[in-house]
Amino acid sequence: MSNLYEASQQWATRPADERYWTVADAYKAALDYRAAAAESNVDTQDLRIYAENGEIRVNGKAKSARFSHYGFGQFARLAGAPASYLRTLPSTLAADCLVAGLANTERSSVRLLLHKQPGDDLLIRAATSEGYSRIWNSEVLEHCARAEQAGWRVPPAWGQAGEEGSRIATAEFIAGYQGRTLVKAGDSIVASGVYLSDADCFALLIDPSHRVDDGSEGGLSRGFIASNSEVGAAKFRLTTFLYRHVCGNHIIWNASDVTELAIIHKGSANKRFGSELRASLTRYANSAGSQDEAKILTCKKFTFGATRESVVKTLFDRGILPRQTLALAYDAAVVQHETTGGTGGPNSAWGYAQGITSLSQSQRHFDDRVVLDRAAGKVLDLAF
Secondary structure, eight states, rough: EEEEOOHHHHHHHOOOEEESHHHHHHHHHHHHHHHHHEEEEGGGOOOOEETTTTTTEEEEESSSSEEEHHHHHHHHHHHHHHHHHHHTSHHHHHHHHHHHHHHTTOOOOEEEEEEEGGGGGEEEEEOOTTBBBBOOHHHHHHHHHHHHHHHHHHOOEEETTTTTTTOOHHHHHHHHHTBBOOOTOEEESSSSSSSEEESEEEEOOOOOEEOOOOOSSTTTEEEEEEEEEETTTSSSEEEEEEEEEOOTTTEEEEEEEEEEEEEOTTTTTHHIIIIIHHHHHHHHHOOOHHHHHHHHHHHHOOOOSSHHHHHHHHHHHSSSHHHHHHHHHHHHHHHHHHHHOSSSOOOBBBHHHHHHHHTTTTTTSSSHHHHHHHHHHHHHHTOO
């Protein structure tokens, strides 16, 4: 099994104004963002780009707008100009560079995401191609909020005593997590696990009420992470997993059966989210874990070969990982089985996947661990 660190990175880096105690609160804020938003497909030749009071503004046919930091970066890319360099120039010169860049590109249209500001001003939050397919953060958080209403919970996270907005975890509050968090009664906790900015959203939820029997003492519980960017900063992702505990810094300990579904914001992405992945999240949130137990049993019974060599060859032929890495994962699976038992052995899909995720923990770099953890998910998929 492996540990997942993405939620911990969010816990460590998000500013206070992007943190929420509950999904419901973040969902309400996302709805406010959407209510103040407007989309417009415009011809770049109809735009007048100029500098005013030290900032770059854009005039359309009716109104003037300024850029958000991220929106300016996207617009600069459309013009073929490096935003980091433009930000070092006087605003008048940077505006002239954008005008020249747009004149030299073949792109004639751009999709703007505008945000209404006080005083009837407009903010350009995103500038994408017409092929961009927007999935709204409010749509993602709406379904997370439904899971929250059904009993899923945002795990508590540690804060500093006396930190602004912090609370003391009560015994009653901690009891609701049924031993699936390492936060204790009396610890200082802060809003974490659900984040929303003008660019993206992120939500971590766990189901402490249902145990999944994997043959180990205490069993596993289920969790998922949903993340998205409605301005094009990141794709939509739904990551589901089984886990042993969630730490107070939101490291997810002993995760297994890690599966990721992703949608890039192109073409019919919003329609695909509205059907395929919305249904996947609903099914996962509403199930009680019996399907996971059945999946584990199937993976324990499914084998890739009778020997180390045959297992490695089978998975190499399927393009799972390089041959040498597969051999190391097999050896790690042997150790896992001998140490914990109940894995089905290194030749089984479940046992071998535990070997891959164990191997991932020895990797120094986060990206390398992600590659191995995703490979473990592919191994489990081969059993079906």
